[in-house]
Amino acid sequence: MEHHLLKYLREEILPTTHCPGCGCGQVLNAFVNAIDTLRIDPRGIISVTGIGCSSWIPSPYFKGDTLHTTHGRAIAFATGVKVIRPDSNVVVIAGDGDLAGIGGNHLIHAARRNVGLTVYLVNNYIYGMTGGQVSPTTPFGVVTSTTPYTNAEYPLKIAELVAAAGANYVARWTTYHIRKLIASMEEALQTKGFAFIEIVSQCPVAYGRRVGLRDGVAFMEYFKENSVSVRKSKTMSEEELEGKIVVGRLARRERVEFTESLRKIIEEQRTGTGA
């Protein structure tokens, strides 16, 4: 990390607990880069996390207020924070197990309501922290600790699902596309309404070793070779897209943000001008 960005971190507790080659450090680096470029005061950011390795990205390292909640419930807590503190930047960072698995229902409905949250879902295809169990984004046919004879389930296209649910901003990038990811994180932070980025990331320890990708470099090569842009994907058949990672922006809308609508209704009722 560039030296001037260390001011956003609690240096006294570095290095982080993440394993060598893990993508969580890249995501943290991209996050503070985006904040630095936008000149956002970290004291105005409230990060909310669930449970998992990726939930440790902001908590405890990022020097802002952090709410480290229970597994799967980050978005529910974050919605409460946004309702009470509508002017703060509420950022959720958590894993695919947390946000798409146990917390999947909260994710869909926060997108539908268009709650003003910035959500970075770190998709490492696995439950990393607990040792590599299958998750809703694990590819079909892969061996995990809970699918020793290969995974019989198809993975969820989580970014497409969030876009279909109605979020104002949706994108997908990998940790290989670090500059595009930073720019996208900036767009998400500036979005009024629900902003979501699926960040495809690497877990060499709990996932990679089972699929022949043993370190961070192997993952970078894999992400580079297997990503296709949203634009190109539109010219490809479903068979051609099999195993590909579609990267880019998937949605951008201007629907009214949830807590804004809520405050408007409250104000109308208070002044007797509402329905």
Ligand SMILES: Cc1ncc(C[n+]2csc(CCOP(=O)(O)OP(=O)(O)O)c2C)c(N)n1
């Ligand atoms: C209610 C509940 N169920 C299960 C767990 C155990 N648990 C801790 S982290 C985790 C999954 C982590 O995977 P993910 O959310 O994808 O994050 P990662 O560690 O891969 O970044 C699980 C199942 C828990 N802490 N609480």
